[in-house]
Every structure is written in structure tokens, then in C-alpha cells.
Amino acid sequence: MRTNRRTVAVVGLGYVGLPLAILFAGKGYKVIGIDLDDRKLEVLAEGRSYIKDIPDERVKRAVEKQKFTSTKDMGRLRDADAVMICVPTPLDQNHEPDLTYLMQAAVSIRDHLHPGQMIVLESSTYPGTTREVLKPMLEQSGLVVGSDIFVGYSPERVDPGNRSYPLEGIPKVISGITEECATVIEELYKTVFQNVVRVSSTDAAEMTKLLENTYRFVNISFINEMAQLCSSMGIDVWEVIEAARSKPFGFSAFFPSPGVGGHCIPVDPLYLQWRSKQFGMSSSFIAVSSEVNQQMPAFIVERVKEALSLESLSGVNILVAGVAFKANIDDVRESSSITMISLLRQEGARVAYHDPYVSEITVQGEELTSTRIDEIEQGLYDCAIIAVNHDDLPLQQILDQVPLVYDTRNALKGLSGKARVIRLGANDGSTD
Ligand SMILES: NC(=O)c1ccc[n+]([C@@H]2O[C@H](COP(=O)([O-])OP(=O)(O)OC[C@H]3O[C@@H](n4cnc5c(N)ncnc54)[C@H](O)[C@@H]3O)[C@@H](O)[C@H]2O)c1
Structure with a gap:
């Protein structure tokens, strides 16, 4: 690996974020799970799960081995080498994209960015979001995407309730804003997913x-x-x-x-x-x-x-x-x-x-x-x-x-x- 990324943060610990966090923890990474929902954080702190596909034991093991901590403290993003964004992307009242959660998460990440960090959006969204919305927000930090920080998009394909396809076995599509970004993301994801499929652009x-x-x-x-x-x-x-x-x-x-x-x-x-x-x-x-x-x-x-x-x-x-x-x-x-x-x-x-x-x-x-x-x-x-x-x-x-x-x-x-x-x-x- 180009950079030794050992600590990852997952922002949004729902149906997508928690399985991803537990997968990385199971592969030996130190995972900081970040969510705003106190009820979820309480359950996780007790080493329990609220997602049916993730048994309590997996959370408990990750917590006991000190591979997984959960918090609402966005300041912990500073400790992460890589950040995955798994927040909701719902529709608004007009049935149009509501990127409020994504933008809130992006502001928190921007405020704690450091050179070398990698940020991957995993939430489902329209083509252009990573390039037109996430990248400019992160660059407000003064850090440049492609040289100082590495930004990309990797769609989450988890299928809750489907016992035939464990998360790490589902081929993972990845992309970067630049070739360098894609390479950095590919290197990390290859250590966790069995098959990484690289495409030419975040769009x-x-x-x-x-x-x-x-x-x-x-x-x-x-x-x-x-x-x-x-x-x-x-x-x-x-x-x-x-x-x-x-x-x-x-x-x-x-x-x-x-x-x-x-x-x-x-x-x-x-x-x-x-x-x-x-x-x-x-x-x-x-x-x-x-x-x-x-x-x-x-x-x-x-x-x-x-x-x-x-x-x-x-x-x-x-x-x-x-x-x-x-x-x-x-x-x-x-x-x-x-x-x-x-x-x-x-x-x-x-x-x-x-x-x-x-x-x-x-x-x-x-x-x-x-x-x-x-x-x-x-x-x-x-x-x-x-x-x-x-x-x-x-x-x-x-x-x-x-x-x-x-x-x-x-x-x-x-x-x-x-x-x-x-x-x-x-x-x-x-x-x-
Ligand atoms: N559920 C699925 O099966 C599935 C599958 C593939 C892709 N997706 C996509 O993944 C994304 C997440 O979906 P989900 O089902 O996991 O949603 P979810 O509602 O289960 O979880 C999202 C979590 O993000 C937290 N959150 C919201 N704003 C936050 C912020 N600013 N900082 C930290 N945490 C924040 C919420 O409290 C919640 O716990 C969506 O874009 C969805 O379309 C979902």
C-alpha cells in the first residue's frame, strides 16, 4: 500500500455503514463509527447490534478487540486515514434529491481533514454528486483533491436479508476523482473485498x-x-x-x-x-x-x-x-x-x-x-x-x-x- 491506512472512519452507521464498519474491523482495521443517533450509539457501546444481518457477537468481538469504537464526536475524524460516507440520500417533499445529510457530513469531514486522507462516498446518488458537490466542499479546506487528499465514489451493494452474498464477496465498484484517487482507494478496498471493479470516473x-x-x-x-x-x-x-x-x-x-x-x-x-x-x-x-x-x-x-x-x-x-x-x-x-x-x-x-x-x-x-x-x-x-x-x-x-x-x-x-x-x-x- 502506498500509505499505510490502518484507521478508517465510517460516517453513518445504518443498514450500509454498520456492516461496512464491522467488515473493516474484522479485517484488522481500527474503525471509528460515527453517527448522530444516540440510541444506536448506546446499543453499539454495549457491544450489541441493531441490524439483523450483523449478529451481536460480531459487534461485541470488534469492540472487545478494540477494533471498533462508535461516537458522535466528529473530531475523531482527525484520527482516520480513510473516511467512508454512508449517510441517507432520501427524496425531499418534491420527490427530488435531498443531499442535506451528505452536505452535513461533508462539512464535518472538511473541518477535520488532513493531508493524505482518503474520502469515499458510499451513499447512492446521481451522477455528478462526488465531483460537483463533495469535491468542492472538501476543497474549501485548502487541501487539493488528487494530491493532498483522495476522493472517490464506491456504490454500496449490500443486500440486507440476503444470506447468499456476504458483503466482502460482493464485487466492489470503485472510482476516484483522479487516477491517483482511484489507485489509493483501490489499494485499500482490495485488502477487504474479494473483487474490486475499477471504473474510469466517479460519474x-x-x-x-x-x-x-x-x-x-x-x-x-x-x-x-x-x-x-x-x-x-x-x-x-x-x-x-x-x-x-x-x-x-x-x-x-x-x-x-x-x-x-x-x-x-x-x-x-x-x-x-x-x-x-x-x-x-x-x-x-x-x-x-x-x-x-x-x-x-x-x-x-x-x-x-x-x-x-x-x-x-x-x-x-x-x-x-x-x-x-x-x-x-x-x-x-x-x-x-x-x-x-x-x-x-x-x-x-x-x-x-x-x-x-x-x-x-x-x-x-x-x-x-x-x-x-x-x-x-x-x-x-x-x-x-x-x-x-x-x-x-x-x-x-x-x-x-x-x-x-x-x-x-x-x-x-x-x-x-x-x-x-x-x-x-x-x-x-x-x-x-
Ligand atoms: N439499505 C440498503 O439496503 C442500501 C443498499 C445500498 C445502498 N444504500 C444507500 O446507502 C445510504 C445509507 O442508507 P442506509 O440504509 O444505511 O441508511 P440508514 O438510515 O439506515 O443509516 C444512515 C445513518 O446515517 C446517520 N447519519 C445521518 N446524518 C449523519 C451525519 N451527518 N453524520 C453521521 N451520521 C449521520 C443516521 O443517524 C443513520 O444512522 C443511502 O444512500 C442508501 O440509498 C442503502
């Missing part, structure tokens, strides 16, 4: 992330449109997808759902759309996908009403199984289940939910807590909607105790019970 690396997530957004929305078409034509979309994926080339399977949720897939394409407008361009794929995505919860509520042969859902007891935005995680940000629960309640339904990962949610200002499995077994519900395919949903109890189940994920494939089952994208009501 290309930023666009890589947006391409990946927009690709998912467009394809998930497309398959949801196919589900709606199949459902109206009496064709089983799940059967069709299985048949199509028997083709060994040219087809990647995506599956129907109540819509795309989370902090990334529904958000990142809008960053790209916003940036496109600055170049006099627009993306009709993104616009149409957003439209289909927004329709999905209402589509499902309508299908449930039809299946119950009711004009109104007033007084109907409905259980929503799964409220996280995807399987095996506890993250409910932008979850279509929550939108669905709101719509069902607006229709007059009495809605409960069960989620083994999410103990409480807020819907329309009201707190709901996850129903226990023994409550499901009391047979109180007229209908259940399987909204997320968590591995450990009580599917058999639902099939045995609820007369009608609307399965949006084909989660009941291979199971049988007393319930009448309707599947999203298939209208035959069988459970296979």
Missing part, C-alpha cells in the same frame, strides 16, 4: 448504482403489470415465469409483489430522473414504472374486495402477513404493506398485521403491534394477505384458520389447508 460509478437499481425497479414494475394482465386473462403468471426461466439465456426472472419498497429501489430512479432533466432528457421507463408501482397496493385491495364479493370492506377483519419492504428484514421504509394497510383501513376494514421481524409500525399516526401467532390461531380473521415472503411466516396456521388468503408472493406453493387461496397474477384460487 460512471454513481451511474452504475442507478443503473442496477433502475433495472430492478423497471423489471419489478413490468412483472407486476404482467401479473395484472395475466390475472385478467385467466393465466397464471407464476406458471408463465417458471416456464420462461427454463430458457437458459436472455431472460432474468422477476416476481410479482405488492410493489417495490425500501430506501433504494423506489428512490434511486427518481435521482436519475431528476438528473436527466438537467440534461434536457427524461426517462419514460422510470415514469411508467413509478405509476405501476404506485397502483399495486390499490390493485390488491380491489382484488381482495372482489374475492370477498363485497362492495365495501367495512367491519371486515383482515390480517396482513409481512410489513417489511422485503423478505427476512425489519426495514419498513416505503413498504407497500403499509400503504395497503392504510387503504384497507380507509375502506373500513379492521386490519391487524403479523411480522416476525417488525414488532410495531405506525399507520396514519396510529401505532400497531404485530399480532401473535396464537391470536391468528383464534380464527378471528375473514381474510389474510400474504404481503412478504419471510422464511418464517406462520403460513400453515393462516391457511388453517383464515377462510380466504390472498397470496401476493406465491408463498403458499406446495402447502394446503382449509383456506380458499387467490394468488396475485392468477385467478384460479388453487394452492397447487
Whole structure:
């Protein structure tokens, strides 16, 4: 290594930052985790984790070996040879990029910069952010990027809940503002990640992330449109997808759902759309996908009403199984289940939910807590909607105790019970 970088700071210890910090600590680096959230810092100081994919023992081990400390003291940035920025990049009220967190983090870093330091932005953002926003802010320190300090972008590809791909095994795309910056970043990242993919510019690396997530957004929305078409034509979309994926080339399977949720897939394409407008361009794929995505919860509520042969859902007891935005995680940000629960309640339904990962949610200002499995077994519900395919949903109890189940994920494939089952994208009501 050109510089012996042994101390790294991770700014923002959320779903992205904490796994990254613990990975570097596990590789022998001294890691300073920085966050503003006192609750998170308290948990970490006790050697515990709040991210499901990171077991307590990994945090405890890193803390005990003095490889990981967490703090809100930005002054500790002075001690770091490398700084990774993992703060949120949400949308503002106008559905446009909100870089407030990034700019706050950049100010803190600028105020504690020293020559030789490397700064890598990991948050998802539009092409041009590192070059046009981060670089000028850091250069207000008087230090020059490319000679005094090294700045780049490396998109985070962690997939919470996905046990097949540990973080260090996911190829890491890296880039630098200058060739020198990219080389310095590549040298460090190669010591931690199994495969580092260097691209020619920070813009290309930023666009890589947006391409990946927009690709998912467009394809998930497309398959949801196919589900709606199949459902109206009496064709089983799940059967069709299985048949199509028997083709060994040219087809990647995506599956129907109540819509795309989370902090990334529904958000990142809008960053790209916003940036496109600055170049006099627009993306009709993104616009149409957003439209289909927004329709999905209402589509499902309508299908449930039809299946119950009711004009109104007033007084109907409905259980929503799964409220996280995807399987095996506890993250409910932008979850279509929550939108669905709101719509069902607006229709007059009495809605409960069960989620083994999410103990409480807020819907329309009201707190709901996850129903226990023994409550499901009391047979109180007229209908259940399987909204997320968590591995450990009580599917058999639902099939045995609820007369009608609307399965949006084909989660009941291979199971049988007393319930009448309707599947999203298939209208035959069988459970296979
Ligand atoms: N969650 C994912 O699966 C995922 C995957 C890939 C990329 N990303 C991207 O990574 C970025 C972070 O996402 P996340 O899901 O980890 O968010 P998060 O909300 O879970 O975590 C962000 C953390 O940053 C902290 N923070 C905010 N401002 C700060 C500041 N100025 N200084 C220090 N800490 C600060 C917050 O308190 C929070 O703990 C986003 O750009 C997101 O789009 C997320």
C-alpha cells in the first residue's frame, strides 16, 4: 500500500455503514463509527447490534478487540486515514434529491481533514454528486483533491436479508476523482473485498448504482403489470415465469409483489430522473414504472374486495402477513404493506398485521403491534394477505384458520389447508 491506512472512519452507521464498519474491523482495521443517533450509539457501546444481518457477537468481538469504537464526536475524524460516507440520500417533499445529510457530513469531514486522507462516498446518488458537490466542499479546506487528499465514489451493494452474498464477496465498484484517487482507494478496498471493479470516473460509478437499481425497479414494475394482465386473462403468471426461466439465456426472472419498497429501489430512479432533466432528457421507463408501482397496493385491495364479493370492506377483519419492504428484514421504509394497510383501513376494514421481524409500525399516526401467532390461531380473521415472503411466516396456521388468503408472493406453493387461496397474477384460487 502506498500509505499505510490502518484507521478508517465510517460516517453513518445504518443498514450500509454498520456492516461496512464491522467488515473493516474484522479485517484488522481500527474503525471509528460515527453517527448522530444516540440510541444506536448506546446499543453499539454495549457491544450489541441493531441490524439483523450483523449478529451481536460480531459487534461485541470488534469492540472487545478494540477494533471498533462508535461516537458522535466528529473530531475523531482527525484520527482516520480513510473516511467512508454512508449517510441517507432520501427524496425531499418534491420527490427530488435531498443531499442535506451528505452536505452535513461533508462539512464535518472538511473541518477535520488532513493531508493524505482518503474520502469515499458510499451513499447512492446521481451522477455528478462526488465531483460537483463533495469535491468542492472538501476543497474549501485548502487541501487539493488528487494530491493532498483522495476522493472517490464506491456504490454500496449490500443486500440486507440476503444470506447468499456476504458483503466482502460482493464485487466492489470503485472510482476516484483522479487516477491517483482511484489507485489509493483501490489499494485499500482490495485488502477487504474479494473483487474490486475499477471504473474510469466517479460519474460512471454513481451511474452504475442507478443503473442496477433502475433495472430492478423497471423489471419489478413490468412483472407486476404482467401479473395484472395475466390475472385478467385467466393465466397464471407464476406458471408463465417458471416456464420462461427454463430458457437458459436472455431472460432474468422477476416476481410479482405488492410493489417495490425500501430506501433504494423506489428512490434511486427518481435521482436519475431528476438528473436527466438537467440534461434536457427524461426517462419514460422510470415514469411508467413509478405509476405501476404506485397502483399495486390499490390493485390488491380491489382484488381482495372482489374475492370477498363485497362492495365495501367495512367491519371486515383482515390480517396482513409481512410489513417489511422485503423478505427476512425489519426495514419498513416505503413498504407497500403499509400503504395497503392504510387503504384497507380507509375502506373500513379492521386490519391487524403479523411480522416476525417488525414488532410495531405506525399507520396514519396510529401505532400497531404485530399480532401473535396464537391470536391468528383464534380464527378471528375473514381474510389474510400474504404481503412478504419471510422464511418464517406462520403460513400453515393462516391457511388453517383464515377462510380466504390472498397470496401476493406465491408463498403458499406446495402447502394446503382449509383456506380458499387467490394468488396475485392468477385467478384460479388453487394452492397447487
Ligand atoms: N439499505 C440498503 O439496503 C442500501 C443498499 C445500498 C445502498 N444504500 C444507500 O446507502 C445510504 C445509507 O442508507 P442506509 O440504509 O444505511 O441508511 P440508514 O438510515 O439506515 O443509516 C444512515 C445513518 O446515517 C446517520 N447519519 C445521518 N446524518 C449523519 C451525519 N451527518 N453524520 C453521521 N451520521 C449521520 C443516521 O443517524 C443513520 O444512522 C443511502 O444512500 C442508501 O440509498 C442503502
